[in-house]
Amino acid sequence: MHEFKEIFADREAPAGRVVRAIAAIGSVSATQLVKSTGLARSTVSTVLTDLKDRGIVLEGETRSAGFGRPTQLLSLNPTQGFCAGILFGLGEVRVAICDLAHTVVSDFWFEMPQDYTPSDAAVRVRLQLEEECDKLGIATSELLGVGLAVSAPVSYEGQVLNGSILPTWCGIDIAQVFSREIDCPIFAENESHCGALAEMTWGAAVGEPNFVLFKFDLGVGGAVVINGIVQRGAFGNAAEFGHISLNPHGPLCRCGNRGCLETYAGGFNLIRLAEQATGERISIETFIERVKAGNASYRRLVEDAAEMAGWGMGITSTILSPPLFVIAGKLASLGEIFITALEKHFARHSVQPPPHARHIRNPKIMVGKFLANDDTVLGAVALVLHQHGRVTA
Ligand SMILES: [Zn+2]
Numbered sequence: 140m141h142e143f144k145e146i147f148a149d150r151e152a153p154a155g156r157v158v159r160a161i162a163a164i165g166s167v168s169a170t171q172l173v174k175s176t177g178l179a180r181s182t183v184s185t186v187l188t189d190l191k192d193r194g195i196v197l198e199g200e201t202r203s204a205g206f207g208r209p210t211q212l213l214s215l216n217p218t219q220g221f222c223a224g225i226l227f228g229l230g231e232v233r234v235a236i237c238d239l240a241h242t243v244v245s246d247f248w249f250e251m252p253q254d255y256t257p258s259d260a261a262v263r264v265r266l267q268l269e270e271e272c273d274k275l276g277i278a279t280s281e282l283l284g285v286g287l288a289v290s291a292p293v294s295y296e297g298q299v300l301n302g303s304i305l306p307t308w309c310g311i312d313i314a315q316v317f318s319r320e321i322d323c324p325i326f327a328e329n330e331s332h333c334g335a336l337a338e339m340t341w342g343a344a345v346g347e348p349n350f351v352l353f354k355f356d357l358g359v360g361g362a363v364v365i366n367g368i369v370q371r372g373a374f375g376n377a378a379e380f381g382h383i384s385l386n387p388h389g390p391l392c393r394c395g396n397r398g399c400l401e402t403y404a405g406g407f408n409l410i411r412l413a414e415q416a417t418g419e420r421i422s423i424e425t426f427i428e429r430v431k432a433g434n435a436s437y438r439r440l441v442e443d444a445a446e447m448a449g450w451g452m453g454i455t456s457t458i459l460s461p462p463l464f465v466i467a468g469k470l471a472s473l474g475e476i477f478i479t480a481l482e483k484h485f486a487r488h489s490v491q492p493p494p495h496a497r498h499i500r501n502p503k504i505m506v507g508k509f510l511a512n513d514d515t516v517l518g519a520v521a522l523v524l525h526q527h528g529r530v531t532a
Contacts, residue, residue: 333518449484
């Protein structure tokens with residue numbers, strides 16, 4: 140396992156590039172490896188022969204690729220390494236551990252005080268990881284990496300850029316805090332970006348290298364994926380779709396601007412409007428239930444949210460023209476109720492193909508697989524599998 144960790148961490152050697160490409164995709168053909176690593180076919184072939192001899196790469200099922208011989212799929216020996224993902228919630232922390240075949244071998248959560256600090260979390264995570272790694276027969280330091288999903292943008296250096304649901308974490312160097320406790324590579328990213336990685340690895344965007352994710356939850360977030368890479372922008376805060384300003388005189392947003400998409404389509408806003416109308420305090424879950432039950436006032440609130448959300452997506456489509464929008468977050472659990480309204484308003488605010496160019500299709504809008512926040516923990520694991528957002532040396 141130690142030998143594999145060294146190969147996996149080597150960013151330059153062909154073997155490192157090959158194993159990281161397989162880790163990101165799961166199971167892959169030699170032809171796909173040539174394409175995704177940019178290495179010569181002969182180099183990939185030599186590396187694969189060596190990795191198979193050493194028991195690191197396994198030849199799996201064959202897949203028929205149209206005419207010609209079936210394609211042999213390659214995967215990593217799952218016992219060669221494990222990755223951990225951590226999600227920081229309000230009053231709880233969730234941890235998942237996966238093997239290299241993308242199978243979750245451990246998934247648990249533990250409660251924390253509401254105002255816990257990153258240092259408190261790092262100590263508890265270390266203790267819990269030690270316990271779980273012990274069951275797997277490995278030391279924590281043998282993990283290929285630990286991914287941290289944070290409910291705020293994270294800089295390339297590992298600094299939390301704003302507060303979101305854990306406001307006191309703003310400005311904290313999360314890379315430094317966790318590397319003091321855990322002796323393995325640390326990766327950290329915004330949870331919407333982690334969500335996109337989870338959808339690419341296990342969910343609605345498997346096999347789709349270009350897509351845009353919109354997450355409609357209590358807040359609104361998102362991710363842009365181009366050629367299989369989640370785009371972070373110059374500072375790490377790309378795709379903050381919740382803060383697309385749609386009305387310069389609109390409601391004041393927590394970011395300091397007015398009329399941001401989140402102030403219209405964020406779950407916090409929908410709950411507030413529902414509470415104003417009914418005088419009753421409700422959770423986002425209750426809100427969702429009442430929409431599904433057909434309550435006319437709640438349905439109207441969703442329609443209004445979808446109007447602004449479709450407008451925001453239309454702006455994004457005008458800039459990027461993605462083939463696919465993946466819709467995540469709790470509002471996406473409304474399924475067709477929300478998606479049909481989004482499609483209607485997206486069509487009103489995006490460039491539509493003319494009748495004589497029917498070969499130009501509109502992007503597909505589909506519900507993601509991971510709708511509850513806690514499943515974003517898988518995206519934190521995927522940070523390690525995709526070697527995305529590494530914040531320690
Ligand atoms: Zn804003």
